[in-house]
Amino acid sequence: MKRVVLATGGTGGHIYPAVATARELTRRGYVVSLLGQSGGMEERVAAEAGLEFYGVLAGKFARSASGLDPRQALKALRGLAQARRYLRGVRPGVVVGYGGFASLPGVLAAQSLGLPTVLHEQNARLGLTQRLALRRSRAIGTAYPQVAGLKAQLAT
Numbered sequence: 001m002k003r004v005v006l007a008t009g010g011t012g013g014h015i016y017p018a019v020a021t022a023r024e025l026t027r028r029g030y031v032v033s034l035l036g037q038s039g040g041m042e043e044r045v046a047a048e049a050g051l052e053f054y055g056v057l058a059g060k061f062a063r064s065a066s067g068l069d070p071r072q073a074l075k076a077l078r079g080l081a082q083a084r085r086y087l088r089g090v091r092p093g094v095v096v097g098y099g100g101f102a103s104l105p106g107v108l109a110a111q112s113l114g115l116p117t118v119l120h121e122q123n124a125r126l127g128l129t130q131r132l133a134l135r136r137s138r139a140i141g142t143a144y145p146q147v148a149g150l151k152a153q154l155a156t
Contacts (some may be wrong), residue, residue, distance in 0.1 A: 009102025
């Protein structure tokens with residue numbers, strides 16, 4: 001069985017590209033599931049699209065001067081543990097990260113388990129979660145040469 005997990009969430013800009021990819025991969029014979037925040041928009045969109053969904057906790061990190069909220073950090077750590085359990089159970093061939101804070105537990109869990117990760121960046125500038133995952137990812141898919149070059153720079 002060819003299984004792919006798509007880690008996504010937060011906004012439609014991250015979720016809808018993952019749904020489109022899921023539909024195409026399913027058409028090609030892959031078993032696909034979305035992993036994102038429990039109760040987040042991605043859970044509703046996955047259900048509407050008839051896609052398997054696995055929800056985890058996902059802490060949202062503030063980018064303000066007030067710093068990191070410890071409750072959000074704890075949520076993120078719990079989400080990471082939940083994602084690790086799920087990925088151990090389904091054993092995907094690859095985990096694709098679409099960005100958004102809700103994708104981070106899935107991507108980091110995959111990387112911690114030694115599973116291949118690929119990033120999909122639909123923006124001209126990498127977001128925070130993608131920057132955190134880039135170094136340990138196998139590749140990044142993007143339409144922007146400046147984003148593609150970031151992965152190449154890390155390899156040198």
